[in-house]
Amino acid sequence: MPFAKGAKATPTYFRARSGALCNSGEYRLKFKGSCLCGALHYEIYTSKGEIYQCHCSKCRRVTGAPSNANIVVDGNDLTWLKEPAELRQFETSEGWVSSFCSVCGSKAPCKDERYGIYYVPAGGLDSDEGLSVARHIYVGSKAGWNIIGGHAEQRSEN
Numbered sequence: 001m002p003f004a005k006g007a008k009a010t011p012t013y014f015r016a017r018s019g020a021l022c023n024s025g026e027y028r029l030k031f032k033g034s035c036l037c038g039a040l041h042y043e044i045y046t047s048k049g050e051i052y053q054c055h056c057s058k059c060r061r062v063t064g065a066p067s068n069a070n071i072v073v074d075g076n077d078l079t080w081l082k083e084p085a086e087l088r089q090f091e092t093s094e095g096w097v098s099s100f101c102s103v104c105g106s107k108a109p110c111k112d113e114r115y116g117i118y119y120v121p122a123g124g125l126d127s128d129e130g131l132s133v134a135r136h137i138y139v140g141s142k143a144g145w146n147i148i149g150g151h152a153e154q155r156s157e158n
């Protein structure tokens with residue numbers, strides 16, 4: 001997470017995405033988000049406030065933090081509030097993709113073209129009301145110094 005293009009199996013956080021409800025008009029939550037410099041502004045709709053924290057080695061390296069924290073939304077549940085000219089993607093040789101602001105380096109919503117979904121960085125949102133951690137994934141790869149708290153489910157992989 002965000003994602004590897006070559007992955008065959010449908011990840012569990014994809015099945016948990018909020019779009020199924022959102023598409024029927026049952027939105028419950030709306031958030032605005034931005035990067036640190038303000039070049040990227042976006043708005044998301046979601047019926048669940050579920051955050052997936054990924055502890056894999058790539059997410060740790062790309063964030064510099066113990067984990068990546070994302071909300072998964074359908075592609076049509078995210079709107080760029082201004083043209084995201086500063087949005088960039090980095091792709092590893094294995095096809096693992098991450099999005100960021102080219103000015104300030106903040107994590108940015110990352111489109112997964114395979115499923116038509118976005119991984120939205122929870123830390124970029126203006127509010128945390130209604131949000132909670134639904135699951136920790138790739139806990140088998142977590143840093144030894146990272147002590148995971150709370151009651152959310154923990155999975156060794158996804």
Ligand SMILES: [Zn+2]
Pocket residue numbers: 001002054055056057058059060068138
């Ligand atoms: Zn990850």
Ligand SMILES: [Zn+2]
Pocket residue numbers: 035036037038039040101102103104105106
């Ligand atoms: Zn920025």
